[in-house]
Structure formats: C-alpha cells, structure tokens
Amino acid sequence: MGNLEARKLDAAEHEEFPAVFAAAFLEDSEEELARFRPIVPHVTALGVFDGPEMIGTAGHHDLTITLPGGRSSPVAGVTTVGVKPGHRRRGVLTALMREQLDQVRGSAVPLAVLYASEGAIYGRFGYGVATFENHLALPAGARFRADVEVDERPVREVDRDRALPVVHEQHTRIAATRVGWTGRGDGSWEALELMRQKRDGLRSRYALHPDGHVIYRAVKKWTDRGPDYGLVVTHLMAETPRAYAALWRYLVEFDLVREVAWKKAAVDEPIVHLLTDPRAADQRVVDGLWLRLVDVPAALAARGLPDDVVVEVGDSFCPWNQGRWRLNGEPATAPAQLSLDVADLAAAYLGGTTLVQLAAAGRVRELEPGALAAASRALATDRAPNCPDAF
Numbered sequence: 569m570g571n572l573e574a575r576k577l578d579a580a581e582h583e584e585f586p587a588v589f590a591a592a593f594l595e596d597s598e599e600e601l602a603r604f605r606p607i608v609p610h611v612t613a614l615g616v617f618d619g620p621e622m623i624g625t626a627g628h629h630d631l632t633i634t635l636p637g638g639r640s641s642p643v644a645g646v647t648t649v650g651v652k653p654g655h656r657r658r659g660v661l662t663a664l665m666r667e668q669l670d671q672v673r674g675s676a677v678p679l680a681v682l683y684a685s686e687g688a689i690y691g692r693f694g695y696g697v698a699t700f701e702n703h704l705a706l707p708a709g710a711r712f713r714a715d716v717e718v719d720e721r722p723v724r725e726v727d728r729d730r731a732l733p734v735v736h737e738q739h740t741r742i743a744a745t746r747v748g749w750t751g752r753g754d755g756s757w758e759a760l761e762l763m764r765q766k767r768d769g770l771r772s773r774y775a776l777h778p779d780g781h782v783i784y785r786a787v788k789k790w791t792d793r794g795p796d797y798g799l800v801v802t803h804l805m806a807e808t809p810r811a812y813a814a815l816w817r818y819l820v821e822f823d824l825v826r827e828v829a830w831k832k833a834a835v836d837e838p839i840v841h842l843l844t845d846p847r848a849a850d851q852r853v854v855d856g857l858w859l860r861l862v863d864v865p866a867a868l869a870a871r872g873l874p875d876d877v878v879v880e881v882g883d884s885f886c887p888w889n890q891g892r893w894r895l896n897g898e899p900a901t902a903p904a905q906l907s908l909d910v911a912d913l914a915a916a917y918l919g920g921t922t923l924v925q926l927a928a929a930g931r932v933r934e935l936e937p938g939a940l941a942a943a944s945r946a947l948a949t950d951r952a953p954n955c956p957d958a959f
C-alpha cells in the first residue's frame with residue numbers, strides 16, 4: 569500500500585470528509601453534499617491519505633443493538649465507507665478496515681455492523697450476514713382475514729416536527745424488544761433522519777397511531793387509466809398486534825395507491841398471516857445487516873449462552889479472536905467440538921442463520937457428534953432478527 573496512511577481525523581479534517589465519501593458514490597453535487605455534512609459530527613471519522621490528499625473515508629456511530637433474551641450490546645454502526653475513484657484496488661479499504669476494527673476494539677465495543685453497498689466486499693474482513701431483509705410488496709386493497717383484530721383508534725398524518733418526538737420515543741421502546749434493532753444512545757436521531765431522506769429525494773411522511781407509527785414516501789404517478797401511486801415504507805413499528813394491523817390497513821386502503829412496498833421488512837413479517845390470500849404478498853429475501861465479532865469472547869458473553877460447547881474460531885483479519893472458546897465466551901482448554909470461521913459465527917450470532925444451515929453449506933465442521941445441534945439450538949432465536957434502521 570506504499571505510503572498510504574489511515575488514521576482518525578481531527579476536527580479541521582472533518583470538512584473534507586463528506587466530499588471524499590460522496591465522490592465515491594458519484595454524489596458530489598452541492599445538494600447531495602448537504603445531506604452528508606450533518607452526519608459527520610455523529611461519527612468517529614477515519615481517513616486514508618496519500619501524501620496530503622484524503623482518498624478514503626470510513627465512519628462509525630456508537631450504537632446499541634438488541635440481542636436475544638432482552639439483552640443489548642454496544643455496537644459500532646459502520647457507515648460512509650468510500651474510496652475515491654482512481655485510487656481503488658490498492659488496499660485503501662483494507663487500511664480503513666484495519667484502523668477501524670483496531671479503534672472499535674480499543675474502545676471495548678465487541679461488535680460492528682454495516683449495510684454493504686455490494687455483497688462481495690465485507691466477507692473478507694470477517695463480516696457475516698446476520699439478518700436478512702424482506703423486500704415486501706402488497707397490492708392496494710389486499711384483504712385481511714375476517715378474524716383479524718384491528719385497533720380502531722385512528723391513524724393520523726402529522727408533520728415532521730410533531731411526529732419525530734413520538735417516533736423516537738416509540739422507536740427506543742420497541743427497539744429494546746426486537747433482536748437486531750439498533751438504539752441511538754449517542755442521540756444521533758438527526759443522522760437517522762438524514763439517512764431516511766433517500767437518494768430519490770422523496771419527502772418522508774409520518775402517520776401516527778397511539779401504539780405505533782409508519783414513515784413512508786409517496787411515488788406519485790398518473791397514467792391514462794388513472795392514478796398509479798406507490799407507497800414506499802421506510803419504518804413501520806407497532807407495540808401490539810392490533811396496532812400493527814391498524815397501520816397496515818391504513819396503508820393498503822390508501823386512495824390513489826396501487827402498491828405498498830417495504831424493503832426492510834423482517835423475513836417473518838406477520839403481515840402475511842393477516843391476509844386472506846397470503847400469496848398477495850410479494851417477498852424477496854436479500855442480505856440485511858452484516859455483523860462482525862470484533863472481540864469474540866466479549867461478544868459471546870454478551871449473548872448469555874450456555875458453556876457446554878467448545879468452538880474453534882478462525883480469524884485471519886483479527887487474530888486476537890483465534891482459538892478455542894466456550895459458547896459463553898470463556899477460553900477453553902478442552903478439545904474443540906465445532907470449528908468455524910468468525911464470519912460464520914457472526915452469521916449465526918443473532919439467530920438469522922443456524923449453524924446447521926451453515927454446516928450444510930460446508931462452512932461449519934462438527935468435530936464431536938451432537939455438538940452441532942446443541943450449539944445451533946443455543947444460538948437460534950424465536951423470531952427472525954431484523955434491522956429496519958439506517959445508519
């Protein structure tokens with residue numbers, strides 16, 4: 569990598585950070601930059617320099633993530649990763665990942681998560697797919713089963729300023745109960761709102777129910793045959809099944825609309841079970857949150873697992889994790905019963921993929937009969953983990 573230098577940026581260098589990051593996405597108009605600038609103060613900002621020139625960026629938020637069993641852990645929410653065109657494939661990202669993981673470890677945060685722009689980038693750095701997203705679409709007018717109970721208190725459209733305090737309060741409460749959801753102890757709600765203002769420039773709309781809310785955008789289209797609007801959900805959360813039904817009914821009964829779509833629905837999204845015709849729901853599953861165990865023993869301890877299986881973990885990028893660990897995070901001297909790479913442990917960590925599934929793909933080796941099923945069951949969760957949050 570020659571004379572490349574990766575380091576934490578000082579405050580004066582924060583000015584340049586958004587331009588370098590935005591250039592990586594070819595989004596460097598003044599308007600686009602205005603969207604990124606307010607995010608920088610909320611992240612630990614790293615840069616890579618070639619001499620005096622900043623050519624790569626990466627940042628991370630200090631978030632929390634909900635783990636199975638009502639537990640939670642600090643997590644680095646990795647974002648704004650970019651390398652300037654013309655400087656790629658010479659190790660800049662590798663240098664950023666090295667520096668970032670060292671910094672996260674140094675601050676005693678055991679986990680890192682990210683959304684990948686492309687699926688082939690992060691596996692080599694020990695990240696595994698910990699949640700899957702359900703790209704869900706429902707036709708307008710999709711009918712609910714007659715026995716579905718709907719909370720009849722009204723859903724009301726309110727403006728952003730009135731909505732946000734309620735949205736953030738409900739989000740904090742609900743996120744603590746849903747595996748994979750992130751919490752914003754760092755107060756970076758503004759950054760979340762900015763990330764919600766998607767690249768399509770559509771305005772977010774807020775509809776509140778006493779026990780939940782939906783944030784969505786409207787794609788307005790007219791054809792010779794009449795209105796053909798689409799509603800694109802960015803967040804939908806409810807504290808009760810009846811409020812959940814009320815919010816979905818609000819969306820599918822919206823006038824002018826042909827389709828309601830949500831790309832961050834859970835793989836086991838309950839809406840399918842509300843419908844008279846479950847086939848009406850179009851579902852496509854893709855990778856969601858990528859997770860990295862930065863500190864394997866601390867991450868395992870945070871999950872509160874039993875101590876009865878010994879796993880041999882391989883980790884070429886963060887060798888401090890290599891070795892034999894009990895599932896509860898204690899170092900083990902007994903022979904290993906399972907062996908796997910850290911990225912595969914990450915894939916199973918929130919329960920989104922089972923170890924049995926990974927073993928069927930040849931990625932986990934069972935060294936003692938029975939250990940695979942026991943460890944797989946210990947890591948599995950009741951509901952599919954998901955993360956509807958952007959960061």
Ligand SMILES: CC(=O)SCCNC(=O)CCNC(=O)[C@H](O)C(C)(C)COP(=O)(O)OP(=O)(O)OC[C@H]1O[C@@H](n2cnc3c(N)ncnc32)[C@H](O)[C@@H]1OP(=O)(O)O
Pocket residue numbers: 592593646647648649650651652655656657658659660661662663682683684685686688689692
């Ligand atoms: C969490 C987020 O913010 S996701 C956003 C990521 N950013 C983007 O997608 C913006 C556009 N792309 C870029 O800025 C850059 O191409 C990056 C960041 C994806 C890669 O940066 P580079 O400096 O080129 O990566 P680097 O040279 O360190 O590559 C390391 C390895 O990853 C591989 N790699 C890098 N990018 C990709 C990719 N897009 N797809 C597949 N493999 C890749 C390289 O081939 C290399 O492999 P090797 O070690 O076998 O030779």
